[in-house]
Amino acid sequence: MSPESTGQNEHHIRVYRRRFRAWRGNRPFWAGLFTMAGGLPIAYFPYADLHLGNMTLAMSTTAGAGSLIIGVLLITLGFTMWFHHIVRVFAGIAAILLALISLPVANIGGFVIGFLLSLVGGALSVSWAPAAPQRADEATGGEQAGPAKGLPYEERPEGELQGAAAVPRQHGAGLDTAAEAEGGRHRAG
Template sequence: MSAETPVQSAGTFTRLRRRFRDWRGNRPFWAGLFTILGGVPIAYFPYATLKLGTMSLTMATTAGAGSLIIGVLLVTLGLTMWFQQATRIFAGVAAIILALVSLVVSNIGGFIIGFLLAMLGGALAMAWAPGRPEDTGRGKGAADQGPADKAAWEPTPAGEPGEPGHPHPAPGTGDGEAAGDVRPEAHHGGHRVG
C-alpha cells in the first residue's frame, strides 16, 4: 500500500470505523456515554426483581417514579451531549445536579454506580472543548511562517542589539525611530534610553 492509495480501497469495516472515529472526535463522546450509563442503573434498580434461589427481592419503592424520571433525564442529557454540542455546559451541570438528587431519591444513586457515572459524565461534558481545525494552507500570519522566518523573530538569550534574533533593533538603525515609534520598554523615568 502506498501513500497515494485512495481511501476507497479500504474495507467497509475500516471506513465505518474511521467515520465513527471522526464523529466521536467532534463531540463530548465519553461524557455522553458515561451520563447515559449513569442513568440506566438509577432508573433500573427501583423496578428490578432479583432472584436468590427461590426467594425474590423487589426494591419497588414510592420513589420509583422519581428514579425513572432521573434516569430518563440522564439518558436524554447524554444524547444531548452527543448531538447538541453547544449545550454541553448546561447538560453537564444538569447531569451533576441530577446525580446529586439521585442519592436521596433513588436507592443511593443506583447503589452509587449510577451516581458516580453521571457525575463523571457531567464533569467531562463541562471540561470538553471543541478542537481547532488544522490549517492546511499557508496564510499570512506568524504562525504560518516557515522555520527560517520564525527564527528571525525569536529572541536569543545571547543576541546583541541589531542581530536578527534580538527583540530590539540596534540604536540608530532607524527602525521605527524616524517615524517617532517609541516602545514603552525603551523609557526609564521619562527619558528615552538608547
C-alpha cells in the first residue's frame, strides 16, 4: 500500500463497528435484544436444577413445555424485530402478550426477570419508529442547489410555491376561533 491511499489504511474493526452502528440504527435493536434476553430465563428455569450440596432443587413444573414454547417464541420475536423490522408492531404486541402469559405458566415469568425484560422489549418495539430521511443538504453537509425542492410544504418560502402547492394552508379545527366557526359572523354584545 502506498501512503497516498487513505481509504485503504482504515482498520477493519472500525469498518465493522461503523457498519454495525448503521445496521443497529435502522431497526429496533434494543427491543429485540431485551425480548430475546427475556425469553432465555423463561425457557431455561423450568428445566434447570439447582444443586445445594447433596440436595437437588428442581424448578420444573407441569407447564414446562408451555414455558419452553413461550421462551422460544420470545427469542424468535426478538430476531424478527432485528431482521424483519417492518412487522415490529406485531412482534412487540406479541412479545407483551407472551410476557403476560408467562406469569402464570412459566414460574412467575422466569422469576419476574424474563417477564420484565420481555415487557420492556415489546414496549420498545411498539414505540420504535424509523428515522426521518435526511434532506439533501443535511446528507451532503452543504447548501442545497436551487430552490428548496426537498423542503416540506410548511417550510418553503411563499415565493417558491407553484401549482397545487400554492393553495394556502388551512388551519385545523382546533385553531379556529368561535367567530370563524360560525362562518365569520360576530355577535353583538
